[in-house]
Amino acid sequence: MENNLLLQAIGINKQFSGVPVLKDVGLSINKGEVHALMGENGAGKSTLIKIITGVYTKDSGEIFIEGKPVEINSRQDARNFGISVIYQELSLIPALTVVDNIFLGQEIRHRGILDKKEMRRRVKELIEKYEFDINPDAIVQSFGMAKRQLVEILKALSMEAKLIIMDEPTSALSAAESEKLFETISGLRDKGTSILYISHRLEEVYRLSDRLTVMRDGENVGVLTKEEITPAKVMRMMIGREVKQIKDTSGKKIFNDNVLEVKNLAYKNILKDVSFKAYGGEILGIGGLVGSGRTELIRCIYGAEKQSKGTITLNGKPVKKSISKNIRNGFSLVPEDRRSQGFFPVLSIEKNVTIASYDKLAKFGVVSRKKEIELTKKAIKDYDIRPPLRNMPVGNLSGGNQQKVILGRWLTRDLKVLLLDEPTAGIDVGVKGELYQFLEELSKKGTIIIMVSSDLGELTHVADRILVMHDGRFFEEFTHENVTQTAVLLAASGVHTEEGKAL
Amino acid sequence: MSNKVTKFFGSPWGQRVSLLIIVILVMILFQPKFFSLDNVSSILLAIAIYGIMVCGMLFVVIIGGIDLSIASAAALGGSILSIFAKGSGYTVEGFITGFVVAIVVAILVGLIHGVMCTIFGLPAFVVTLATQYVLLGAVLVVTNGAYIYHSDFGVFYMLGNARPLGIPLPIIIFLIYTAISAFVLGCTTYGRSLYCIGGNPVASGLVGIKTKINTIIAYIFCSVSAFFGGMILVSMNMMAGAATASNAIGSVLTAIIVGGINLAGGEGGIPGAIFGALLVGIINNALILLGVPSDYQKFVQGVIIIGAIALNVYTSRRSENMKTPLKPSKKTLDSAQSAKL
Known part of the structure; x- marks a missing residue:
């Protein structure tokens, strides 16, 4: 032996x-x-x-x-x-x-x-x-x-x-x-x-x-x-601890005073005609294959791309074309590839967390060290970022903790809209569970959450409503109650649930 | 305890301090004159001009750019001021007009650099390599290729030679300039945005940073610093021409490299860069005092650059191994420990 x-x-x-x-x-x-x-x-x-x-x-x-x-x-x-x-x-x-x-x-x-x-x-x-x-x-x-x-x-x-x-x-x-x-x-x-x-x-x-x-x-x-x-x-x-698998929808309500409306949105040849409404208090999942226009939809809403047609309004007011103005109005984005688009690897946890909140932390362009440290400590504590070292460069953290830093950057603000693109790619089960919990809490406070995901389990477990995209359009809509992973998969490939049953 | 000491000397600041200690020890042994008030003041004076340019260059290096045109820019700044000052018969108005014109030209030059790099997406290295010649050409045109010599003792002379409270004015300007630069980099949202742009330009755009405008401003600041440095220099030397500050690019980049600033962007601060400038200034001065022939001084400068880069790469590899390129302070470690409990 x-x-x-x-x-x-x-x-x-x-x-x-x-x-x-x-x-x-x-x-x-x-x-x-x-x-x-x-x-x-x-x-x-x-x-x-x-x-x-x-x-x-x-x-x-x-x-x-x-x-x-x-x-x-x-x-x-x-x-x-x-x-x-x-x-x-x-x-x-x-x-x-x-x-x-x-x-x-x-x-x-x-x-x-x-x-x-x-x-x-x-x-x-x-x-x-x-x-x-x-x-x-x-x-x-x-x-x-x-x-x-x-x-x-x-x-x-x-x-x-x-x-x-x-x-x-x-x-x-x-x-x-x-x-x-x-x-x-x-x-x-x-x-x-x-x-x-x-x-x-x-x-x-x-x-x-x-x-x-x-x-x-x-x-x-x-x-x-x-x-x-x-x-x-x-x-x-x-x-070493229990992970909640089934979604607890008790105590959830829809906030009718926080509504994002997208009408006839088109972008280049990728988005053809997309319309939907998303309400505060619900987590809207967006499914579909890579290349179906999911990422572009989210980027248009955020102001990172200019749509060629259509309107996007938040509570009746048109959404701006400037990211910084949108951020001040309560928009936030957790982008697709966190390494290339999300965090700043050589900068500290502190700088990564506070970067989007200088409207609150700075007066006349001068940053308050005290508020900055407070905010960072709060984010590290609330979102359990490990190791809890303010000065640690984010490039040295594990993938899950890097994502927590990006979430912490936004969740410490008063958010009206949180857009997420594949938020849990390459992240392990335990941290996933924690992230879902953060989203759930945020949603209960009335934030509109729109989450693009390729992970069927994630869509069906986390989202209250699921819109599946196919070829630049919304193809089918599911609610949390009637969704199945197979149905989402079929819709993503352009087959309606009813047709799927017939096959 | 001994662990802490080794850790300190392995850190970027530890290296800088230990290099300084070595130089000072050598000077104590061989040339006590080094510590005279006169000599200290002359070291600072030598650093002051390049120190101002280092501040400007640092802004550009932090966003991952570079400005190779600063020597020509300094010469142009000095020449413009000289022409207006001398042409007016060294009046205050002539001096002010020259100063303002030089700064306006500096802003234009920086604007062109910034626009070329951001909107047209050209590499900074190429853009500023080209403008280096354009600006030098401009100097030769405005000076007719000859030196401008000054002999008056008016405002123009004061800029480089006045001694309020016995301290040379350039040193005072240098100290104020670095203090403001350090404040902007360390404490303002603009300064923070530069580190982000250098660290990850795509992510910077997605958190609402105006990457293009902020980059353009950094290039403008760099040009203005170079022009400003050049103006003080011609007043100190009482002459201006194409050779003014001709070795500025070497000295400024040496200071930045010796200061341990990452040329790839996203890292570094005024203290490191100024320490780099100080160290280079002290070593140059020491070489003169020790009677090293001037031909060998260049040689030593080159060796220092290579040595600094080698040391830097060596320690950053080691700290990569320890996973702590930026060492957390003792305070954060303590809070981390208590958070764990």
């Missing part, structure tokens, strides 16, 4: 500026197993991975590989020990071929000149061994995400990786592509490679993994074998 261990980490500790992020964490991975690592955002998964792969150095603890104690101080060290990582953001160079990418930085040379023949032969050998469907001479640019991932895996295998770490590998893949990836992973395992699989998607983990390590608040809270894994157990271990 003992010699079946590939990697063992014991008592790993790590602090960031005095805040412990890992507390005596252990991890053991057997040879030829798929080992899943789960935990909420901020539980310490990424930090642990970065220690194993030599990106961070541990404060204390020991790592053994095949029974021998090792020091991993750089990515190169990790590679030499046979550990490879496949990150969410892939590290391939699009303009190069598959072979070039795989041997990038470790080219085989013959008297100083690249031995292209030999490199190509080795790649072909690997492709045949693992039965990948890839042309070694293709330019990576022409590949979709799924194939690029395969190239990354090949690259790892070419370095004789014994352990391949995959961080959210399916987040950018379609269902069919994910299916293929699972087959690949099973194939790798059968040939003796170990996989450390990090994912937020519970179903994947149940399907794939031989064992599962769960982390919470920087601690290892337990290891489950395949037979022991049940959804309820994993959720309980991960969250």
Whole structure:
């Protein structure tokens, strides 16, 4: 049994500026197993991975590989020990071929000149061994995400990786592509490679993994074998608290004095003719496929795009074309891609939270430090932003906490309209639950909430009313009572519920 | 305790302070004259002009831009003031007219930079590389390619040479200028918006920041600072021409780099930049006092830039490792601890 261990980490500790992020964490991975690592955002998964792969150095603890104690101080060290990582953001160079990418930085040379023949032969050998469907001479640019991932895996295998770490590998893949990836992973395992699989998607983990390590608040809270894994157990271990699943609609009312009305809205060729009313006190979900005009609709309402036709009014007054004026009138937007559009990575939590509230915090353009600190402390406390360090750059927080910072930026204001675009993409279950609760509370105060989402579960659980877009128009409307995930999906592809039943 | 000390010297400010300590120690050993009131004042005087330009450049660097035209801008500012002052026979009116005309031209130059970079979306590097030559050409045209020498002792002379309370006027102007710049960057909504624009221009637009206008204002401030610095310089030197402030761009960027300011934008402040200017000024002065031939001084300046960048990159990598590029103060840590309890 003992010699079946590939990697063992014991008592790993790590602090960031005095805040412990890992507390005596252990991890053991057997040879030829798929080992899943789960935990909420901020539980310490990424930090642990970065220690194993030599990106961070541990404060204390020991790592053994095949029974021998090792020091991993750089990515190169990790590679030499046979550990490879496949990150969410892939590290391939699009303009190069598959072979070039795989041997990038470790080219085989013959008297100083690249031995292209030999490199190509080795790649072909690997492709045949693992039965990948890839042309070694293709330019990576022409590949979709799924194939690029395969190239990354090949690259790892070419370095004789014994352990391949995959961080959210399916987040950018379609269902069919994910299916293929699972087959690949099973194939790798059968040939003796170990996989450390990090994912937020519970179903994947149940399907794939031989064992599962769960982390919470920087601690290892337990290891489950395949037979022991049940959804309820994993959720309980991960969250350590109850998550409300069913929507509580009691005490909700519609505020007729806060109404957003959109009439015959058109934008370029994307929005064709959109009309609807949204009331304070309700969460309006907007479904539809990517490209159906959801994002453009929200951006038009916010003033980030100018519509080519139609009117948008809030309580009878036309909505301005200026974002700053709209913000002062109570509009807010949580944009689609928080990294590129939402937060300021090098700036502190404080600056990120207060940036939209200078109308309240500043007089004659001079910011009051006192009010600024107060507001930030309140946001950190109310929205449980972790770690609670005002000066921490937001780029260093976990995805869920980054989103909380963006929400905190808006929720500390008096909002009339909150627009959200895919607010929980890449965020784990626990934080999702918290975000939904914030929305619910806000909605009870009379704010109009419009939420675009691709997550069917989110739409059906959180929204009171759902409008599904198809090809630049509203296609079908559902209420919280009569909605089903299938119906939303059908409407998004342009099939009415009634027709769907007939099919 | 020892942990705290190592942490301090690993931080950007720790590095700056320790470099300063090293220079001062060397000077104590080799050249005690360094600490005379005269010498300290001459160091500050040397920094004052570039310090004013550093303030302007910092605004532009924070939004992720750059202005390579400041040396030519300073020369043009100095030349314009000289022509009006000398032409009027050094009257107060002539001086004021020259000053106003120079500032108006500065605003126009900054406006052109800003508009080119925002509305036309051209890279600042290219735009200001080009205007550097345009402005230098303008200097040669207005001065007919010759130096303007001054000999009068009126208002014009006062600007660079007056000593109210025994302190040279340029130093006083420099201190006020930096104080105002630091206030604008640190305490006003405009200052905050610059960091946001540098940190994430798309997100800035979506939180209602007027990114284009604020960027244009930053370029205008930078041009005005350069013109203003040039005017004080010609008064100090009592001559103006194409070579006025010709090494300004090197000195100003050196100060900013040595001050640890990220040229990619979004980070940095007046204290760091001015400390950078101070350090460079002190080292230049020390080299002169130590009798290092002037040819070698340039050499040392180059080594300092590379050393500063190397140190900077090294520590930012380390702090990336520690995940704390901006170190939280002790107070926030305490509050974090109590919040956890």
